[in-house]
Amino acid sequence: xxxxxxxxxxxxxxxxxxxxxxxxxxxxxxxxxxxxxxxxxxxxxxxxxxxxxxxxxxxxxxxxxxxxxxxxxxxxxxxxxxxxxxxxxxxxxxxxxxxxxxxxxxxxxxxxxxxxxxxxxxxxxxxxxxxxxxxxxxxxxxxxxxxxxxxxxxxxxxxxxxxxxxxxxxxxxxxxxxxxxxxxxxxxxxxxxxxxxxxxxxxxxxxxxxxxxxxxxxxxxxxxxxxxxxxxxxxxxxxxxxxxxxxxxxxxxxxxxxxxxxxxxxxxxxxxxxxxxxxxxxxxxxxxxxxxxxxxxxxxxxxxxxxxxxxxxxxxxxxxxxxxxxxxxxxxxxxxxxxxx
Amino acid sequence: xxxxxxxxxxxxxxxxxxxxxxxxxxxxxxxxxxxxxxxxxxxxxxxxxxxxxxxxxxxxxxxxxxxxxxxxxxxxxxxxxxxxxxxxxxxxxxxxxxxxxxxxxxxxxxxxxxxxxxxxxxxxxxxxxxxxxxxxxxxxxxxxxxxxxxxxxxxxxxxxxxxxxxxxxxxxxxxxxxxxxxxxxxxxxxxxxxxxxxxxxxxxxxxxxxxxxxxxxxxxxxxxxxxxxxxxxxxxxxxxxxxxxxxxxxxxxxxxxxxxxxxxxxxxxxxxxxxxxxxxxxxxxxxxxxxxxxxxxxxxxxxxxxxxxxxxxxxxxxxxxxxxxxxxxxxxxxxxxxxxx
Numbered sequence: 141x142x143x144x145x146x147x148x149x150x151x152x153x154x155x156x157x158x159x160x161x162x163x164x165x166x167x168x169x170x171x172x173x174x175x176x177x178x179x180x181x182x183x184x185x186x187x188x189x190x191x192x193x194x195x196x197x198x199x200x201x202x203x204x205x206x207x208x209x210x211x212x213x214x215x216x217x218x219x220x221x222x223x224x225x226x227x228x229x230x231x232x233x234x235x236x237x238x239x240x241x242x243x244x245x246x247x248x249x250x251x252x253x254x255x256x257x258x259x260x261x262x263x264x265x266x267x268x269x270x271x272x273x274x275x276x277x278x279x280x281x282x283x284x285x286x287x288x289x290x291x292x293x294x295x296x297x298x299x300x301x302x303x304x305x306x307x308x309x310x311x312x313x314x315x316x317x318x319x320x321x322x323x324x325x326x327x328x329x330x331x332x333x334x335x336x337x338x339x340x341x342x343x344x345x346x347x348x349x350x351x352x353x354x355x356x357x358x359x360x361x362x363x364x365x366x367x368x369x370x371x372x373x374x375x376x377x378x379x380x381x382x383x384x385x386x387x388x389x390x391x392x393x394x395x396x397x398x399x400x401x402x403x404x405x406x407x408x409x410x411x412x413x414x415x416x417x418x419x420x421x422x423x424x425x426x427x428x429x430x431x432x433x434x435x436x437x438x439x440x441x442x443x444x445x446x447x448x449x450x451x452x453x454x455x456x457x458x459x460x461x462x463x464x465x466x467x468x469x470x471x472x473x474x475x476x477x478x479x480x481x
Numbered sequence: 482x483x484x485x486x487x488x489x490x491x492x493x494x495x496x497x498x499x500x501x502x503x504x505x506x507x508x509x510x511x512x513x514x515x516x517x518x519x520x521x522x523x524x525x526x527x528x529x530x531x532x533x534x535x536x537x538x539x540x541x542x543x544x545x546x547x548x549x550x551x552x553x554x555x556x557x558x559x560x561x562x563x564x565x566x567x568x569x570x571x572x573x574x575x576x577x578x579x580x581x582x583x584x585x586x587x588x589x590x591x592x593x594x595x596x597x598x599x600x601x602x603x604x605x606x607x608x609x610x611x612x613x614x615x616x617x618x619x620x621x622x623x624x625x626x627x628x629x630x631x632x633x634x635x636x637x638x639x640x641x642x643x644x645x646x647x648x649x650x651x652x653x654x655x656x657x658x659x660x661x662x663x664x665x666x667x668x669x670x671x672x673x674x675x676x677x678x679x680x681x682x683x684x685x686x687x688x689x690x691x692x693x694x695x696x697x698x699x700x701x702x703x704x705x706x707x708x709x710x711x712x713x714x715x716x717x718x719x720x721x722x723x724x725x726x727x728x729x730x731x732x733x734x735x736x737x738x739x740x741x742x743x744x745x746x747x748x749x750x751x752x753x754x755x756x757x758x759x760x761x762x763x764x765x766x767x768x769x770x771x772x773x774x775x776x777x778x779x780x781x782x783x784x785x786x787x788x789x790x791x792x793x794x795x796x797x798x799x800x801x802x803x804x805x806x807x808x809x810x811x812x813x814x815x816x817x818x819x820x821x822x
Binding site for chain 1: 812
């Protein structure tokens, strides 16, 4: 077992970053040694206070990423800033160059090889050079529309089609997710927001991760996103959506091989969705159907990021993905017992 | 990508071994180079014929394990002989000493550390010495009452109790499984068979695998097996079970921490069970419930053993388990593309 605590930097203290930091603060063997955020209401305050703990942690939130990375000498940074890889690459590079491994919730980093092969290669080379490991993780992409399907494929001899359905009631979730799903927009505004990339990100990454894991080369991939329009008024803590306005979205990623659609990822999320559930259906000689209830996105993302820490520290240097790491399990013990060397 | 085919020996050609060999024969990049079985009706015949292929494979089934292991120079042996590790250890050692990695369906090898720490240590040392990797796998233990729960735990922040239920209609399965589940016995005969170890094996191994993966030290583990008695006549292809006779079994493994039961594995299998299904329930701040339909034990075991081959070949030498390997996914491609080096 490793003797010294695992030193953690939080790069981003928004709702997800703060939730992650609360889990890190409670998990034995982990120690918060730095926190980076630019929000004026956070900078200069103690992390414990900022993330809503009852106690101070003796670490001050700083807007100066470079100085924090340099002085904290962390083992791992938890990066929860943005969804788009191009925009996050300079921040990720700074972390790597400080000799710090990364778990990031950047959706496009979950499986960057197809959409951003150049950046993926750069990050991989840089991480190897600095002897650190980089992982994009989270619940979706990272778990519920990819890893679970990949795990289930392990008991299959042949597969004709994999279908993954995620059904989320955004009314139960934070404001930003409701907003990303288009709550309160007109259909035209929704289409403009979708074109600008302001919706949920990562379905294509999940699709490619599944295809790569099971060894399928796809001829064609298509992603679509459509508004779900309210027929009656629906309300959440943050929005009142009138009939005719958008209450959420329906996003699909589809993959074809030899003219046949073989992979279908289907994400439906809106305020007031009645039966949230996730389903994986594998069609083949022995069809399988898996249903999961209770996957709360924010909570699941925060948990899996923390649970991934020992896997990342044990992995060889470079860019890794959820489907080529050993299974990320809960780590309900001193995390140091799970770290080799 | 590896250039040469992956050379496979089948050690055991019973129903599961034969099903596995049929999958190996159809999967590109794998090549059957040897087959060991002592059954007089198999020895001396071509493997293709023995396993029910339409074609010969040019490999003759031999009862001489040592000679076959020596001459075949295989990369991996698929061992499907028995459930009990003590009895299989000499066979496993012979494979390892021939420089051949192993995937075995020996249930006690799925997680041997607790019940057989001495044998586990010996096999681990021997495998390292010979530079090969040894894995015990299958559907149960190996997947449905352990790996799936471990995977699901990855999105959990805290866990109070994990419950895994497996419900199998043995009427749909091979004769030997119906027999192992006690079909047609009197209650007294069932108890004698259970005492002699002639029932389903592996529940305790699954329990320990989960506990170890998530970092729980258990104070106490208990395994029980009870007969399920037919109230009406039930029939399968192989048995007619009269009222009052045993139609199957109810097996449980339970684990405690600090006086609380925290892990409960529950296996119910009998002829005529109406709704076969597998369920994982995780109790905690965010409860989760997963249900899977369609997990046919023989088919799933055969598939996961073949799908595990590239993971075993890529793993460091020694004894490994399903929960410390990267996720075993389907390998619906030339298996060599999944093998490093």
